[in-house]
Amino acid sequence: MSSFADQLLVLVMLINFAVLGSSRIALAIRAVAAQGVVLGLLPWLIHPFSWHLLAIMVGIILAKGVLIPWLLTGAVNKAEIRRETEPFVGYVTTLIIGALLTAFAFVFAGKLPLAPAHQGLLFVPASVATVLTGFLVLTTRRKAITQVIGYLVLENGIFIFGLLLTEAMPVMVEAGALLDLLVGIFVMGIIINHISREFSSIDTSRLTTLKE
Amino acid sequence: MLYSLIILPLVGALIAWLIPGDRLRPLLLPLFGALHTALTIGVLIITPLPSPNDWIHLDALGKVVLLGISVLFLVCAVYAVGYLGYRRERSNRVLCAGLLICLSAMSLVCTAHHLGLLWVAIETTTVSMAPLIYFNRNARSIEATWKYMLICSVGIALALMGLFFLAYSTMVAGQEPTLLLEPLIASARNLSPDWLKAAFIFLLVGFGTKMGLAPLHTWKPDAYGEAPGLVGALLAGGLVNCAFIGIARIYQICTAAGNPGFFLDTLLIMGLISMGFAAVFMVNQSDFKRMLAYSSVEHVGILAVALGLGKGALFGAIFHLVNNGLTKGVLFLSSGNIHRSYNSKNTSQVKGVLRRLPWSGGLFLAGFFAITGSPPFSPFLSEFSIVSSAFHQERNVTSGLFLLFLAVIFIGMASTVLPLVSGEEPAEAVRTPYRDRLLTVGPPLVTMLLVLMLGLWLPEPLRRLLTDAAALLEVRP
Numbered sequence: 064m065s066s067f068a069d070q071l072l073v074l075v076m077l078i079n080f081a082v083l084g085s086s087r088i089a090l091a092i093r094a095v096a097a098q099g100v101v102l103g104l105l106p107w108l109i110h111p112f113s114w115h116l117l118a119i120m121v122g123i124i125l126a127k128g129v130l131i132p133w134l135l136t137g138a139v140n141k142a143e144i145r146r147e148t149e150p151f152v153g154y155v156t157t158l159i160i161g162a163l164l165t166a167f168a169f170v171f172a173g174k175l176p177l178a179p180a181h182q183g184l185l186f187v188p189a190s191v192a193t194v195l196t197g198f199l200v201l202t203t204r205r206k207a208i209t210q211v212i213g214y215l216v217l218e219n220g221i222f223i224f225g226l227l228l229t230e231a232m233p234v235m236v237e238a239g240a241l242l243d244l245l246v247g248i249f250v251m252g253i254i255i256n257h258i259s260r261e262f263s264s265i266d267t268s269r270l271t272t273l274k275e
Numbered sequence: 276m277l278y279s280l281i282i283l284p285l286v287g288a289l290i291a292w293l294i295p296g297d298r299l300r301p302l303l304l305p306l307f308g309a310l311h312t313a314l315t316i317g318v319l320i321i322t323p324l325p326s327p328n329d330w331i332h333l334d335a336l337g338k339v340v341l342l343g344i345s346v347l348f349l350v351c352a353v354y355a356v357g358y359l360g361y362r363r364e365r366s367n368r369v370l371c372a373g374l375l376i377c378l379s380a381m382s383l384v385c386t387a388h389h390l391g392l393l394w395v396a397i398e399t400t401t402v403s404m405a406p407l408i409y410f411n412r413n414a415r416s417i418e419a420t421w422k423y424m425l426i427c428s429v430g431i432a433l434a435l436m437g438l439f440f441l442a443y444s445t446m447v448a449g450q451e452p453t454l455l456l457e458p459l460i461a462s463a464r465n466l467s468p469d470w471l472k473a474a475f476i477f478l479l480v481g482f483g484t485k486m487g488l489a490p491l492h493t494w495k496p497d498a499y500g501e502a503p504g505l506v507g508a509l510l511a512g513g514l515v516n517c518a519f520i521g522i523a524r525i526y527q528i529c530t531a532a533g534n535p536g537f538f539l540d541t542l543l544i545m546g547l548i549s550m551g552f553a554a555v556f557m558v559n560q561s562d563f564k565r566m567l568a569y570s571s572v573e574h575v576g577i578l579a580v581a582l583g584l585g586k587g588a589l590f591g592a593i594f595h596l597v598n599n600g601l602t603k604g605v606l607f608l609s610s611g612n613i614h615r616s617y618n619s620k621n622t623s624q625v626k627g628v629l630r631r632l633p634w635s636g637g638l639f640l641a642g643f644f645a646i647t648g649s650p651p652f653s654p655f656l657s658e659f660s661i662v663s664s665a666f667h668q669e670r671n672v673t674s675g676l677f678l679l680f681l682a683v684i685f686i687g688m689a690s691t692v693l694p695l696v697s698g699e700e701p702a703e704a705v706r707t708p709y710r711d712r713l714l715t716v717g718p719p720l721v722t723m724l725l726v727l728m729l730g731l732w733l734p735e736p737l738r739r740l741l742t743d744a745a746a747l748l749e750v751r752p
Contacts, residue, residue: 176469178447194436201429207421214428221436228442228452236391236454240435243398247428250405254421261414270418273497 099127434481504611
C-alpha cells in the first residue's frame with residue numbers, strides 16, 4: 064500500500080509545479096483543491112481503518128477540496144481578476160527555483176534522523192518540498208489571492224508531515240485546526256474583497272502606505 | 276468551572292450577534308467581562324480539578340495570565356461602552372462578538388495542557404482579532420489587517436510544524452506519540468535531541484511571530500497603529516501573553532530535556548535583537564500609536580531575555596507579563612482618546628494634549644513613565660529583578676546591552692511623548708466632539724492605579740502565585 068501512497072505523494076509534488084507555473088488564478092485554485100483531495104485520501108492508505116480516520120478524511124476532503132476552493136473562487140469572481148500579472152519573479156525562474164528546492168528537500172530528508180518505520184518513504188521529502196513551494200509562492204507573487212494560495216500550499220506541506228502522527232492528533236484537535244483554517248480563509252476572502260474595492264486591484268505591492 | 280470560563284464568553288458572543296440594536300449591544304461587553312473576572316477569581320481561590328484526560332488543566336502560569344487577561348478585558352469592555360458611543364456611525368456587531376470570541380479563545384490558551392488544543396486556541400485568537408483591526412474600514416486599516424492576517428497565519432502554521440516535530444521526537448524515541456504537556460515533560464530526557472531542537476526553532480518562530488519578536492514583528496506597527504485603542508490594548512496585553520504561554524510550554528519541555536544551553540541562548544539573543552530593533556525604530560517616531568507598537572516589541576524582547584536568563588529572572592518575567600499587559604492597556608486606551616480628540620495620530624498635529632485633555636494626557640504621560648521602567652510603577656520592579664539576576668549570574672554583556680537599550684528607548688520615547696503632551700495646541704488642530712468622560716477615562720485610570728499599587732505593594736497571595744508560576748519554568752539540573 065505504501066508504494067501507492069508514494070505515487071500519490073509524487074502527484075502532490077507535481078501539483079506544486081502546476082501552482083508555480085500557472086498564471087491563471089482559477090487553474091491555481093483548482094490545483095490546490097486537487098492537492099487537498101489527494102491529501103485527504105492518503106490517511107486511508109497508511110493507517111488501518113477507524114471511524115476517527117474516516118472522520119478526518121471526510122473533513123479534509125470537504126474543507127480543502129470543496130469549501131476553500133469555493134470561497135476562493137467567490138473572492139476571485141467578485142474582484143474580477145483572472146491572471147497573476149507581473150509577479151515579482153517570472154514563471155520560468157520560479158519553476159527552476161521550485162525544482163531546486165524539491166531536489167534540496169530530498170537531500171535534506173535523507174539526512175534527517177527519521178524513525179525506522181519511515182525511512183525510504185516519500186512523506187518527509189514531499190512535506191519539505193511542499194512547504195518550501197508554499198513559501199516560494201508567498202514571496203514571489205503580488206496578488207493577494209495568489210498569496211493565499213501559497214499559504215494553502217504551505218499548510219498542505221505541513222499536513223503531509225502530520226500524516227505520520229495521526230495517533231498524536233486527536234479528532235477534536237484535527238477538527239479545530241481545519242475549522243480555524245477554513246475561517247481563516249473565509250476572513251482572507253473578505254479582506255481580498257475589501258482590498259479590491261478600496262484599491263481597485265488586489266495587487267499587494269500597492270499596500271505600501273504603512274511603513275517607516 | 277474551567278469549562279464555563281471558555282463557554283460563557285461564547286454565549287455572550289452569540290447574544291451580541293443576535294441583538295439588533297447598536298446601542299444596547301456594547302453593554303454586553305462589561306457584563307460578560309465582569310462575569311468572567313468573577314469566575315476567574317473563583318478558580319484562583321478554589322483550583323478546580325483538571326479534566327480526566329488532562330487536556331484542560333489550570334496551573335500557576337495559566338492562572339497568572341488568565342488573571343491579567345480577565346482584568347484587562349474588563350477594563351477594555353467598560354471603555355468600549357464609552358468609545359462605541361462616539362462611533363455610532365458604524366455597526367459594532369462584529370466588534371462585540373469578535374472581542375468575546377477572542378476572550379473565550381484566550382481563556383482556552385490559559386487552561387490548555389494539550390499542545391494541539393493550545394495551538395487551535397492561539398490560531399482562533401489570531402483569526403478573531405483580524406476583523407477588529409479592520410474596524411475603521413479604510414485603506415490603511417485594510418492594509419494593516421492583510422499584513423497581520425497573512426504573516427500571523429504563516430507564523431502559526433510554522434508553529435504547527437514545530438508541534439509535529441515535537442510529537443515526532445517522541446516517536447523517534449520509540450514512545451507513544453503524544454502532545455500532552457505532562458508526559459512530554461516527564462519523558463523529555465528520552466526525546467530525540469535533534470528533533471526537539473527543530474521543534475523549538477519552529478515553535479519559537481511561529482509563536483514569536485504572534486508575540487512580535489524581532490525580526491518577525493513587521494506586522495505589529497501597522498496593526499497596532501490602525502486598530503482602535505481598545506483592540507490595540509488587547510493585542511498588546513492579551514494576545515502577547517497568550518503567545519508567551521505557547522513559548523513557555525515548549526520552554527518547559529526543552530529545559531527538562533537537559534542541556535538547555537542552546538534553547539536559553541537562542542531566546543536571549545532573540546530578546547536582545549528585539550530590544551535593539553525597538554530602540555532603533557523608537558527614535559524619531561512621529562506616529563504615537565506605532566511608537567507603542569515598538570514599545571511592545573521591546574517588552575516581548577525583555578520577556579524573551581528573562582526566559583533566556585532563567586533562574587532569578589523568571590520571577591521577573593512572570594511579573595513583567597502582568598505589568599506590561601496592564602500598562603499597555605493604559606497607554607493604548609489613553610492614546611485612543613487622544614486620537615479621537617485630534618483625529619490624527621501624528622505628532623506634528625497632536626500637541627498640548629495636557630491642555631486639551633488633562634486626564635487622557637496625564638494618563639498617557641504616567642503610562643509612558645511606567646512602561647519605560649521608572650519607579651514607583653510596577654514595571655520598574657520586574658525589569659529591575661531581571662537586570663539584577665543578569666548581574667548576579669555575571670552575564671555582563673547581556674546586562675550592559677539590556678540597560679543600554681532601555682536608556683535609548685527611554686530617550687527615544689520621551690522625545691515623542693513629551694512634546695506631545697506639553698506645549699501649545701497648534702492653531703490648525705482639528706476639534707472633534709470628543710471630550711474626556713468617566714467611561715473613557717475611568718478604565719485606564721483604574722488600570723494605572725493598579726500598576727502603581729503593584730509597584731508599591733504586592734499582595735501576598737499574588738506574590739505566591741507569581742513565585743509558583745516562575746517555579747514551573749525553573750530549569751531543573
